[in-house]
Amino acid sequence: MRDDPRLPFSPRFWRSPLRGPWFTSVLGLVLLVGITVLFVTGLASYAAYNPGLSPVNDKTPDKGILGFYLFAWPTHPYWLYRLTQGVHVTLGITLIPVLLAKLWSVVPRLFTLPPARSLAHALERLSLLLLVGGGLFEFVTGVLNVQLDYVFPGSFYPLHFYGAWVFFAAFTAHALLKTPMALRNVRRLREERNVGEEKDVREERDELVSPDPAEPTVSRRGALWSVGGGSLLLFLTTAGRSFDGLRGTALLAPHGGADPATGPNGFQINKTAVYAGIDPVETSEDAWRLVVTGRTGTVRLSRAQLAGLPLHSSALPIACVEGWSTSDQWWRGVRLRDLAALVGHDGDPPDLLVESLQRHGAFRRAALRANQVADPRSLLALYVNGEDLSPDHGHPARIIVPAAPGVLNTKWVARLTFGDL
Structure with missing residues (x-):
């Protein structure tokens, strides 16, 4: 042989x-x-x-x-x-x-x-x-x-x-x-x-x-x-896939192609509101409330009440495990550490459990470390690039944290629980 x-x-x-x-x-x-x-x-x-x-x-x-x-x-x-x-x-x-x-x-x-x-x-x-x-x-x-x-x-x-x-x-x-x-x-x-x-x-x-x-x-x-x-x-x-002006060259990277739309919300996403099973009724102004729980109890906030709190801006990208990323987007919302202070966590904030309204896909719940919560650029974002978040980008509110994988920047946030996880 x-x-x-x-x-x-x-x-x-x-x-x-x-x-x-x-x-x-x-x-x-x-x-x-x-x-x-x-x-x-x-x-x-x-x-x-x-x-x-x-x-x-x-x-x-x-x-x-x-x-x-x-x-x-x-x-x-x-x-x-x-x-x-x-x-x-x-x-x-x-x-x-x-x-x-x-x-x-x-x-x-x-x-x-x-x-x-x-x-x-x-x-x-x-x-x-x-x-x-x-x-x-x-x-x-x-x-x-x-x-x-x-x-x-x-x-x-x-x-x-x-x-x-x-x-x-x-x-x-x-x-x-x-x-x-x-x-x-x-x-x-x-x-x-x-x-x-x-x-x-x-x-x-x-x-x-x-x-x-x-x-x-x-x-x-x-x-x-x-x-x-x-x-x-x-x-x-x-x-x-990760550079403005070159996304159209990313022929082998489906997420890396040209921006999916125009305007302030016209940048890449990893899952749409339809895919995640988001019911528009649940995210309406009348129905949606953010539940925040911590040392001193629980508070419920409407989007209008969140918008009335001190707002801050951060220029941060979204980077995903698939390797694609956006350029820096201008996010505006409430600092996570300020929300922690609302429920008794003054000073150094603790770890945070974030829960989403999404029904399909991984990371419906995600945890953030105290150092991520404490960073002044970490926000519960309500706006992006000067406009309300679109449904696909997490309306009515989403997490945005520097240097974190995209799946930890939870969209369609429903509940925040501060404390030991």
């Missing part, structure tokens, strides 16, 4: 002259840097939800020691989540051609016989299986999540979170084993120049370089330029 060139188990089955240690090493070093950045920004995104604050924020309650690094997410700089999640999603999409080229370059190794020559070789093959499977799983679920409809079976949050830890563990083990050799291969202009490393070259040749290569149609450098061009194309058709 191993000698039959018609079967993938034979080295002669893989005839592309592009495969080799130099080509594979260049791609591997690019992924070493890119995937490390992806993992770090992914962990930051999870921390931004403040999952340790309240069960309503935590979509991975069985994380155990995997949550060892969690910290209270700051409100400074106010664009922090916009940056970290924008980098995470845009870089992930940009790296897809590099990942696919890397997998193509090493696919003969997946068919090497015998499957395991020793215990150490068996462990290496297992880590390779986890690396390839985990990498494909993470990229596929990530890409599906940035689209309008997430169609992968199961909840995105735990699947992507646990999958990331499995993948990165295999990736780290693989990097520790292969990075020194990859660096040597890249530095070597000709594989045989350094006689002292000839053994390493031959070991790589046994698995990657075809013993019967076909005629080349493109050089390895040309192939790398093609991969880089594919990544550049994906970058140019994705990155514009």
Whole structure:
């Protein structure tokens, strides 16, 4: 079977002259840097939800020691989540051609016989299986999540979170084993120049370089330029989702296209009032009341009464887990810390539980940390860009907090509960 060139188990089955240690090493070093950045920004995104604050924020309650690094997410700089999640999603999409080229370059190794020559070789093959499977799983679920409809079976949050830890563990083990050799291969202009490393070259040749290569149609450098061009194309058709004037270029990012409307409320949304199941009767001036509960009891406020309180303005973006974000919008409303003071929390305000009228979609309830409540830019917003909030942007009132994920900027707010959660 191993000698039959018609079967993938034979080295002669893989005839592309592009495969080799130099080509594979260049791609591997690019992924070493890119995937490390992806993992770090992914962990930051999870921390931004403040999952340790309240069960309503935590979509991975069985994380155990995997949550060892969690910290209270700051409100400074106010664009922090916009940056970290924008980098995470845009870089992930940009790296897809590099990942696919890397997998193509090493696919003969997946068919090497015998499957395991020793215990150490068996462990290496297992880590390779986890690396390839985990990498494909993470990229596929990530890409599906940035689209309008997430169609992968199961909840995105735990699947992507646990999958990331499995993948990165295999990736780290693989990097520790292969990075020194990859660096040597890249530095070597000709594989045989350094006689002292000839053994390493031959070991790589046994698995990657075809013993019967076909005629080349493109050089390895040309192939790398093609991969880089594919990544550049994906970058140019994705990155514009977060920049005014460039949103129309975000062809691969459904949320990142042109503004959905004109006027003060004409900027991106992640779910409409219709999708959330908002009944217009409930949000009417006569029916809607904000219930605020705290140390000294409960108060009920109409929108007119809220508008009569001291109002403040904040210029803040909306940044979503899908990677898109708005430019800074001018919000005007009542400071959260002032509402806390209304129910007996003078001085340093406590944590806050926010409840929405929405009936469909995640984060109908969300918790905010005390530092988020205390920030003077954190508002229960009534207006945006000089106009009443539209129904899709959360009328009659919504939360706006600096540096927080979009889902924590709750829309259609019905109740605020200050105190221990």
